[in-house]
Amino acid sequence: MTLSAGPTSVPLLSVRGLTKLFGSFAACNGVDLDIAPGEIHALLGENGAGKSTLVKMLFGVLQPSAGDILWEGRSVAINSPGEARQLGIGMVFQHFSLFEALTVAENIALSLDPKISLAKISDEAAALSKAYGLPLDPNAHVADLSVGERQRIEIVRALLQNPKLIILDEPTSVLTPQEADRLFETLFKLRSEGRSVLYISHRLEEVQRICDRATVLRHGKVTGACDPKQETPGSLARMMVGSEVAQVHRDGSAALGDVGLEVRNLSVPARTPFAMSLKNISMTVRAGEVLAVAGVAGNGQSELFDALSGEFPVTDDAAIRIRGKAVGRLGINGRRLLGAGFVPEERHGHAAVSAMSLSDNLLLARSRSDKRAFLSGGAASIIRYDAIRSAARRICEKMDVRKSGDDPLAGSLSGGNLQKFIVGRELDRQPTVLIVNQPTWGVDAGAASRIRQALIDLAKAGSAVVVISQDLDEIFEVATNIAVISEGRLSAAEPAGSLTLERIGLLMGGIHESHPVPEAAHAH
Amino acid sequence: MFEAILLTVITASTPLVIAALGELVTERAGVLNLGVEGMMIMGAVCAFATAQLTGSPYLGILGGILGGGLFSLLFGFLTLTLVANQVATGLALTILGLGLSGQIGESFVGQSGIKLQPIAIPFLSQLPLVGRVLFAQDLTFYLSIALVIGISWFLFKSRAGLKVRAIGDNHGSAHALGIHVIRTRYLAVLFGGACAGLAGAQLSLVYTPQWVENMSAGRGWIALALVVFASWRPWRVLAGGYLFGAVTIGQLHAQAFGLGVPSQLLSALPYAATIVVLIIISHNRRTTLINTPASLGKPFVPER
Numbered sequence: 168m169t170l171s172a173g174p175t176s177v178p179l180l181s182v183r184g185l186t187k188l189f190g191s192f193a194a195c196n197g198v199d200l201d202i203a204p205g206e207i208h209a210l211l212g213e214n215g216a217g218k219s220t221l222v223k224m225l226f227g228v229l230q231p232s233a234g235d236i237l238w239e240g241r242s243v244a245i246n247s248p249g250e251a252r253q254l255g256i257g258m259v260f261q262h263f264s265l266f267e268a269l270t271v272a273e274n275i276a277l278s279l280d281p282k283i284s285l286a287k288i289s290d291e292a293a294a295l296s297k298a299y300g301l302p303l304d305p306n307a308h309v310a311d312l313s314v315g316e317r318q319r320i321e322i323v324r325a326l327l328q329n330p331k332l333i334i335l336d337e338p339t340s341v342l343t344p345q346e347a348d349r350l351f352e353t354l355f356k357l358r359s360e361g362r363s364v365l366y367i368s369h370r371l372e373e374v375q376r377i378c379d380r381a382t383v384l385r386h387g388k389v390t391g392a393c394d395p396k397q398e399t400p401g402s403l404a405r406m407m408v409g410s411e412v413a414q415v416h417r418d419g420s421a422a423l424g425d426v427g428l429e430v431r432n433l434s435v436p437a438r439t440p441f442a443m444s445l446k447n448i449s450m451t452v453r454a455g456e457v458l459a460v461a462g463v464a465g466n467g468q469s470e471l472f473d474a475l476s477g478e479f480p481v482t483d484d485a486a487i488r489i490r491g492k493a494v495g496r497l498g499i500n501g502r503r504l505l506g507a508g509f510v511p512e513e514r515h516g517h518a519a520v521s522a523m524s525l526s527d528n529l530l531l532a533r534s535r536s537d538k539r540a541f542l543s544g545g546a547a548s549i550i551r552y553d554a555i556r557s558a559a560r561r562i563c564e565k566m567d568v569r570k571s572g573d574d575p576l577a578g579s580l581s582g583g584n585l586q587k588f589i590v591g592r593e594l595d596r597q598p599t600v601l602i603v604n605q606p607t608w609g610v611d612a613g614a615a616s617r618i619r620q621a622l623i624d625l626a627k628a629g630s631a632v633v634v635i636s637q638d639l640d641e642i643f644e645v646a647t648n649i650a651v652i653s654e655g656r657l658s659a660a661e662p663a664g665s666l667t668l669e670r671i672g673l674l675m676g677g678i679h680e681s682h683p684v685p686e687a688a689h690a691h
Numbered sequence: 692m693f694e695a696i697l698l699t700v701i702t703a704s705t706p707l708v709i710a711a712l713g714e715l716v717t718e719r720a721g722v723l724n725l726g727v728e729g730m731m732i733m734g735a736v737c738a739f740a741t742a743q744l745t746g747s748p749y750l751g752i753l754g755g756i757l758g759g760g761l762f763s764l765l766f767g768f769l770t771l772t773l774v775a776n777q778v779a780t781g782l783a784l785t786i787l788g789l790g791l792s793g794q795i796g797e798s799f800v801g802q803s804g805i806k807l808q809p810i811a812i813p814f815l816s817q818l819p820l821v822g823r824v825l826f827a828q829d830l831t832f833y834l835s836i837a838l839v840i841g842i843s844w845f846l847f848k849s850r851a852g853l854k855v856r857a858i859g860d861n862h863g864s865a866h867a868l869g870i871h872v873i874r875t876r877y878l879a880v881l882f883g884g885a886c887a888g889l890a891g892a893q894l895s896l897v898y899t900p901q902w903v904e905n906m907s908a909g910r911g912w913i914a915l916a917l918v919v920f921a922s923w924r925p926w927r928v929l930a931g932g933y934l935f936g937a938v939t940i941g942q943l944h945a946q947a948f949g950l951g952v953p954s955q956l957l958s959a960l961p962y963a964a965t966i967v968v969l970i971i972i973s974h975n976r977r978t979t980l981i982n983t984p985a986s987l988g989k990p991f992v993p994e995r
Contacts, residue, residue, distance in 0.1 A: 249869065264864035266857050268981050277857055278868055281850040310980050439976055 177240040179204045179332055179363050180225070180256075185234035187220050194220040196387040197234070202332065207354055207364040209374040209395060212384035213407055213583070213611035218367050219261075221384070222334050225365075226258045227251040257325030261336040263317050265309050272305040275324045288327075296323050299353045313465055315346035322353065333357065334365045337609070339373060345463060351377050369407065369611050371400045372640070383407055404612055424454030427600040427631025428475070428507075429488040433495075435474050435481055443467040445474060448657045450650060452631040454599070457622060458660055459646035460635040463675050467655035468635050469512060472604040475633065476509040477502045489600055500535040508598030510590055512605045514582060518589045521578030525570070526552070526559040528577050529592055536596065558595065566591035567617060583614030590618050594625055601625060604635045619645050639671065651675055696940065697824050701832060702898055704936025706731070706890040708835045710914035711921070711928045712842055713886020718918055719846060720879035721859035723988035725781025726766055728911025729788020730884045734759035734891025736792040739799055739902045742895075748807040752830065752892045759888015760881050762788060767880040771873050774990045789905060796902045804900035807831065807893075831893040836929075838886070843925040855879060859984030862991045872991050887911065916965040922972055922982040931968075935961040 182200040186193060195217045202208045212218045223229040225236065227245040235242050238254050245251050251258070265274055272289040279288060289305040296303040301319040309317060318338060325333055335354075339347040354364050354377060368374050374381055375395045383391040383406040391406040428450070435445040445467055452458045462468060473479045475487065477499045484495040489505045499509065511517045519528045530541055530550065541555050542548045556574060563570065566587040570580055577585055586607070593601060606622065607615035622645050626632045635652075636642050642649060648660040651674035658674045710727055717724050724730075737758025742751025766784050769775040807829045816826040846852040855875060858865045862872050894906055913935055921927035942957035972979060 247869075248867075264861070264867050266860040266864060268860040268983075268985060269853070269856060273853055273857075276850065276853060277865075277870070308981050310977070 176204065178202055178237075179239060180365075181235075181237040181240075182221075182225070183235045183237065185221065185224060185236065186232050187217075187224060187229060188232040193387050195224070195231075198384070198387070198389055200382050200389070202363050202365060203380075204331070204363055205358055205361045206379040207358055207366055207377055209378035209381035210365060210367045210384065211369065211371075211374060211381050211403065211407055213369060213613065216384040216407070217387035218384055219336065220387075222258070222336060222365065222367060225251070226256060226334060252328050252330070255329070255331035256334065257328055257330030257332070258334045259318065259321040259325055259336065259338060261338075263321055265317055265320060267310040268308070270306050270308055271303060271312075271320055274309060274320055275305075275327060278324055279327065291327060292323050295326050299323075299326065299356055300349060301353055315342050318342065318346075318350075322350075330362065332363045332365060334367070336367045337369075338366070339368070339370065347373070371395075371403045371407075371612070374403070375400070407612065423456055424629055425490070426451055426488075427454050427456075427490060428452040428602070428633065429491075430475070431486055431488075433474060433481065433483070433486040435470060435479075438470075438479065443470050443655045445470055446655045448655075450633075450657060450660060452600070452633055452648075454629045454631050455626055456647050457626045457632045457634060457645050458648045458650060459642040459663070460633065460650050460652050460657065461639065461642050461671055461675065462637065462652035466653050466675075468604065468637075468652060470655070471652065471657075472509075472511060472602065472635055475602050476511070478511075503533075503536040506599035508593035508596055508601045510593055510601070510603040510606060512608065514585050514589060515578065519577040519585060522576060524574045524576055525563070525580075525588060526555045526574050528588075529559050529562070530555050532592055533596065562588060562591040562595050565595070566621070581611075583610040586610050587614050587617060590621060594621055597625075597628070598630060600631045600633075602633045602635075605637065606634060607636075607638065607641060615641070639668065694824060696944070700933065700936050700940045701824065701828065703939050704933045705832050705835045706893045706898065706910055707914050707917060707935055708929055708932035709831065709838060709893065710887045710890035710911060711917040711932060712835070712838045712925060713883035713890075714914055715918050715921070715923055715925060715928055716842060716846075716855070716886075717879045717883030718987055719859045719923060719984055720855045720876050721862055721984050721986040721989065721991075722770065722876050722880055722883075723777045723781065724763065724766055724770075724784070724880060724883055725778060725915065726763070726784025726788065726911075727883075727887050727914050728907055728909065729785035730759040730762050730766075730887035731788075731891040731894070731911045731914075732792040732905070732907040733762045733788045734888025735895040735906055736796040736799075736891075736902060737888065738892030739804055739895040740795065742805045743799060743802060746805065748805045748896050749830070751805070751896050752807070752889065755888045755892025755895075756885045757888065759891060760885040763880050763884020763887070764877075766884070767877050770990070771876050771880070774992055777988050777990070785911065793904045796904065799902040800904070802901065804895065804902065806900040807896045829897050831889065831897055834889065839925050839929045846925070856984075859986060862986045862989070866991070866993055872993070876991075887914075890914070913961050916962065920965050920968045922978065923984065924982065934964070938964065 178201040180202040182198055185195055185198045187195040198221055210218050210221065220229065224231045225245065227247045227250050230246070236245060237243070243254065245254065272285055272292060275292050276285055276288045292303065292305045296319060301322060303316065303319050303323060309320070338350060342350060357364060366378055378395050381393055381395040382389055383403070385407060395403060430448055430450045433445055433448040437444040443466060448471065450458060460468065460471065474481050477494065477497055480498055481487065481495045485493045487495045489502055489507050492505060494502050494505065515521045520531065534541060541551055543551050559574060562568070568580070568584050568588045568591065570584060580588065590603065590606060603622070606618050610618065619641060622632055622634060634645055643663060646663040649663050649666050649671065650660040651658045651671055653675055710731055714724060714727050734755035738751040738755030741754025742748045766780055769780045770777045809827050809829045811827040816822045818826065846856060854865070854870050858870060858872050858875055866872050891907060895902055899906065917928055917931050917935060920931045938960045942954070942960060945952060945957060946954050
């Protein structure tokens, strides 16, 4: 039996006129989609385009309001994830539903037939993970694993059910470039076995690289079906967002001003067994400069951000200086009062309180630094809601934050729009030093380009900006200088123009000038 | 002498071990039931009353289990179905249990009870040294050991136990996988209540075969501390239970010997020991992370 896809063969999965209504709002509106056996099919769209709703219907999590799903030519009703699995559909969710306190094998066992013994599951999972190049120890506790490894559990869990179609929801949004490459190899292997992959993404470069065909969604409707390799990123983006995505541009290099942020020999021991210690980190960022800190996830990025922002002050007061003042032992508000701004990595629960309105979130971040504007009555600190609301409105306008209502809950905004608000909240103060961690993680193309442009403009206006990011495209777009963090060590910053991808790759692997490879360094 | 002390230690430790094991299963499913003391005293009074009325201590044991179990269902209904706050409900359950048991037991005060007799296991009980201590005990002791082995196997070897641990770790994901969160939690709460009831029965039928108001005397709280002390592992509950039992008995002997230590300080030792152990285990964050049920005490409302 061959599974090879001829143009005339019956599609593995066909969707005709699929519609999902939430009240009067159509999250999916008459969607048509065909997936042939043995192809990697991209489902492209911005946040909120209806991709997740569509795949939830395919996986039986949601029930369609109208339309048909055809599996191998037969009309089927998929009432639950269990029925989807029985048909041969496997799914890897964007947010993993894993149990941290359990082992890998136990996690997998929970979604399988209870008659299969745990030992057998361990063996099969180990064999499968090896066969598909996804190294995984079945007896490891999930709590000890990296995000990439956790995703492998989900993939292996889906593969154990021998699916014909595997749906991956934004799989690379949590992966490093290296981990992503490894994932792509696995996907190619799956394709070569005649399995189909539905690959949901908003990363154009990735889709062009690995997908055979693409279906583009916008506002719940299909706006295009194409071969992504025949398209340009621009034309794909046009289908996605409906208009050309603004190109980020940086004209010439701004004149460098005073030192905004200076870090000298910063060392911080690891706070938890899962954290990275920072080792002897030094950097200097001048006004007008964007220093990008590149690196593979989990090499000390969040620890570096915590130290720079003052979320966890460091013992050596002089190790960090903002505008010349030693601030190592100051907390976040102390550093904000000196003119610094911070955007942490997690939007929900860290940068913003999801259950509070935008104006409340604005006040929470800036109650100290903008005391005079937002609070009145001196020591009584009475909140001036009118002033805060108008500031929130100003930020939303400036950053083009799309929301429903005047002052909605932060949690009701899509990821990209909330991130625009959070970045805008800091930019609104015109900080002299801005430190952002993963500014466009999981954000759609339109919002990402807006945020990047805002960072560049801020530097041009005379601020010192530090961008910690794993996205190399982003780094080359915004950075004037690039440093690489690896194992808690930071390489010396180099001008972005003189750095090649290869060199960054080497630095990411931890090969520094100061730690030369003994033999190779002395060649010639 | 040594054998006699060992026997009293076992009698003092058994109710702690049984009640803590029940609470361990409840907490492994993610439910924090602070009403152990209340369920225990309800078990004690129900066991005593049943034994007095039927004349059979074994029916008394059954009565204790039923009493504790039924009482825990009240907690289950409030916290699982009505999604009330678990901490407040648990405290209320203790207060209610202490009062209600006093009411039920009023007519039994001062009556001499029926003691559950030891069962000597043939041959094994003849062994030197350990024979009489380990193999000529009453039913509750044998049950406590069987529970340790059974719960340990259930939680870490059986698929049903895996589901219980999964629910305790992340009830949202467990629900998404199609595991019945609320149903499983009801069963876990019921099991915890039954164990607390059994522990109470041991108090009124073995430890001091009579009914005295408030006779659980804080053992429910020690059992709660014991669960954390044991980092939610059954065998550690056994070890910890005997440690606490030994401290309690040691304290009595120390007083008898006229040791110049205030008795209040000695009575506080189990609690002090818990605090010390908590400090020690909190240093190893990884073990804490892996053993502590992450959704402990959090209410669960399934999405629709």
